[in-house]
Amino acid sequence: MRYSRYFIPTVKETPSDAEVISHQLMLRGGMIRKLAAGVYDYLPLGLRSIRKVENIVREEMNRAGAIELLMPTVQPAELWQESGRWEQYGKELLRFKDRKDTEFCLGPTHEEVITDLVRREVKSYRQLPLNLYQIQGKFRDEIRPRFGLMRGREFIMKDAYSFDVDEKAADISYDKMYQAYRRIFERCGLKFRAVEADTGSIGGSWSHEFMVLAESGEDAIVSCTACDYAANVEKAEARQSMVAEHADPRELEKVATPGKKSIEEVAGFLAVHESSLVKTLVLLADNEPVVALLRGDHELNEIKLKNILGCDTLEMAGEEVVIKVTGAPTGFAGPVGLNAKIVADLAVQGMKNFVTGANAKDLHYKNVNLGRDFAVTTFADIRNVVLGDPCPRCQGGTLEMWRGIEVGHVFKLGTKYSKALKATYLDADGKEQIIFMGCYGIGIGRTVAACIEQNHDENGIIFPIPIAPFHCIISALNMKEDVVREASESIYAQLADAGVEVLLDDRDERPGFKFKDADLIGIPLRIVVGSKNLADGKVELKCRRSGEVELVTIGEAVEKVKSAVSAALKQGIQ
RNA sequence: CGGGAUGUAGCGCAGCCUGGUAGCGCACCUGCUUCGGGAGCAGGGGGCCGCUGGUUCGAAUCCAGUCAUCCCGACCA
Numbered sequence: 001m002r003y004s005r006y007f008i009p010t011v012k013e014t015p016s017d018a019e020v021i022s023h024q025l026m027l028r029g030g031m032i033r034k035l036a037a038g039v040y041d042y043l044p045l046g047l048r049s050i051r052k053v054e055n056i057v058r059e060e061m062n063r064a065g066a067i068e069l070l071m072p073t074v075q076p077a078e079l080w081q082e083s084g085r086w087e088q089y090g091k092e093l094l095r096f097k098d099r100k101d102t103e104f105c106l107g108p109t110h111e112e113v114i115t116d117l118v119r120r121e122v123k124s125y126r127q128l129p130l131n132l133y134q135i136q137g138k139f140r141d142e143i144r145p146r147f148g149l150m151r152g153r154e155f156i157m158k159d160a161y162s163f164d165v166d167e168k169a170a171d172i173s174y175d176k177m178y179q180a181y182r183r184i185f186e187r188c189g190l191k192f193r194a195v196e197a198d199t200g201s202i203g204g205s206w207s208h209e210f211m212v213l214a215e216s217g218e219d220a221i222v223s224c225t226a227c228d229y230a231a232n233v234e235k236a237e238a239r240q241s242m243v244a245e246h247a248d249p250r251e252l253e254k255v256a257t258p259g260k261k262s263i264e265e266v267a268g269f270l271a272v273h274e275s276s277l278v279k280t281l282v283l284l285a286d287n288e289p290v291v292a293l294l295r296g297d298h299e300l301n302e303i304k305l306k307n308i309l310g311c312d313t314l315e316m317a318g319e320e321v322v323i324k325v326t327g328a329p330t331g332f333a334g335p336v337g338l339n340a341k342i343v344a345d346l347a348v349q350g351m352k353n354f355v356t357g358a359n360a361k362d363l364h365y366k367n368v369n370l371g372r373d374f375a376v377t378t379f380a381d382i383r384n385v386v387l388g389d390p391c392p393r394c395q396g397g398t399l400e401m402w403r404g405i406e407v408g409h410v411f412k413l414g415t416k417y418s419k420a421l422k423a424t425y426l427d428a429d430g431k432e433q434i435i436f437m438g439c440y441g442i443g444i445g446r447t448v449a450a451c452i453e454q455n456h457d458e459n460g461i462i463f464p465i466p467i468a469p470f471h472c473i474i475s476a477l478n479m480k481e482d483v484v485r486e487a488s489e490s491i492y493a494q495l496a497d498a499g500v501e502v503l504l505d506d507r508d509e510r511p512g513f514k515f516k517d518a519d520l521i522g523i524p525l526r527i528v529v530g531s532k533n534l535a536d537g538k539v540e541l542k543c544r545r546s547g548e549v550e551l552v553t554i555g556e557a558v559e560k561v562k563s564a565v566s567a568a569l570k571q572g573i574q
Numbered sequence: 575c576g577g578g579a580u581g582u583a584g585c586g587c588a589g590c591c592u593g594g595u596a597g598c599g600c601a602c603c604u605g606c607u608u609c610g611g612g613a614g615c616a617g618g619g620g621g622c623c624g625c626u627g628g629u630u631c632g633a634a635u636c637c638a639g640u641c642a643u644c645c646c647g648a649c650c651a
Contacts, residue, residue, distance in 0.1 A: 012600070012612060013586050017644050037643070092650065143575080143649055200651060315648085409651075441651085477610065512611035530610065
């Protein structure tokens with residue numbers, strides 16, 4: 001490709017509405033342009049990287065036995081009504097009507113459509129297992145799209161759906177996808193972790209997220225220092241504390257705490273550690289008040305609590321509800337004398353003589369004790385794990401924390417959709433059975449963005465070869481000089497013939513300008529052709545990542561580029 | 575949806591408080607010079623100052639509404 005005839009509108013200045021580095025660099029590098037909030041044009045350079053990821057995904061999905069198809073973006077409401085998600089999904093589902101007033105939505109995911117297809121076409125156990133996937137545009141009307149391709153409303157996703165005769169077979173399908181995902185992200189050259197995750201609104205019984213490690217990641221994840229346990233903080237299990245305090249219960253005591261509402265204020269005022277307090281949170285679960293108890297220095301994990309309560313909605317109660325439930329303004333709630341469902345975190349179980357609110361303005365209790373002073377409905381793990389917590393799976397390991405960008409998610413769905421949509425098959429005995437499903441997503445655009453988050457410097461993007469838009473750029477310093485032009489064209493032809501994706505910067509621009517653009521768009525290898533070095537029969541070969549420069553002959557440059565590219569592309573394929 | 579902010583040339587911004595015929599840098603076009611890390615000089619083109627209404631002799635500027643975008647939060651995969 002000749003740069004002068006191609007379309008790479010780079011910009012020097014950082015657009016003001018881009019916050020994270022990948023968004024800034026993709027805009028500056030002419031990879032994407034915004035059309036509306038969370039909706040982007042993919043320009044040629046951006047599209048090339050997207051296609052690279054798609055192709056890796058495609059190859060690995062095919063290798064794992066999945067079969068590609070393509071489903072529509074527009075989906076009829078009736079399918080969603082049948083699964084129950086028309087009501088459940090909320091505003092994120094973009095709905096509209098056609099001219100006949102029939103309701104439709106733009107597909108945010110395709111469980112309904114694929115299950116509908118399979119229930120109509122699959123009748124026998126002989127047709128299973130089956131795994132179908134597509135790479136396609138999705139639309140989710142996110143409340144707050146941000147960070148460019150990282151959280152757009154329209155985005156490209158690979159979604160696969162597996163269908164099996166029973167749970168055991170479904171587990172095999174799940175494991176195949178899990179392994180395929182590992183290969184995919186390895187081939188993309190990403191540093192990532194597979195973590196246990198909550199299933200959220202997709203539902204199902206088990207899931208793993210694939211997280212690209214990056215400071216700017218929206219998710220907090222933990223991993224064990226000793227074993228291979230890793231989980232999203234939303235899901236990470238806290239192990240019940242071994243240490244129970246053995247202090248004798250002291251007498252309950254009411255103390256004045258004027259204006260001291262937060263845990264920090266109360267602990268400071270009473271000169272005790274925050275861990276000696278129990279925080280009392282009032283929430284509404286499906287609009288019924290529920291009280292959650294946590295050690296003062298711990299945080300509530302709403303997802304865990306929601307799962308334990310089995311409710312559809314869970315939110316922090318407003319001031320009015322707090323007053324109604326506790327009889328006091330916020331900041332003075334406590335479990336003593338409360339008439340409500342109380343869920344206490346496991347860490348509260350071993351505590352003795354702790355401080356809580358007294359359900360009266362400006363008053364707290366000291367020396368509160370479980371059982372004697374109040375009763376708990378349920379003990380459960382409802383807190384967020386913290387750095388240094390013991391690993392829930394092994395002895396001796398502790399938890400470390402990271403930030404990650406979710407680029408893939410695999411779900412074991414079970415029969416949630418197949419039951420709702422009556423997707424069944426006849427087994428060998430002629431008996432009707434429900435199909436077991438799994439679903440598996442990869443955010444294609446997000447993977448490219450995550451890659452940039454992980455691979456950049458002050459000059460721009462540093463693409464790994466497997467997903468770089470071009471492998472090599474030839475910076476021809478002055479195409480008007482015959483020697484430069486001829487050498488550049490020769491290298492260009494040799495590399496292109498060898499299957500290297502090469503961009504020839506033949507523009508009538510100054511050298512500095514070309515170097516800046518080459519760095520910005522992150523082409524991994526650069527050959528600089530200038531008349532000075534050509535006089536010695538040499539060109540300059542530079543590695544974008546290491547900055548390493550070598551002066552070599554044209555023949556050597558071509559060979560080195562060829563072998564570097566083929567080595568990088570082979571990695572992870574064996 | 576709650577809080578905060580911003581809409582002025584393709585991009586980045588100033589002007590607004592204190593109303594008086596719209597400016598800077600980059601980019602773009604022409605010419606000359608330059609040519610190994612985003613060149614210099616000279617000349618030039620480009621604006622419904624987000625939109626609608628109001629106040630005023632006069633509005634980019636003041637007021638009201640509206641739309642859009644961004645940030646924080648809640649929400650969500």
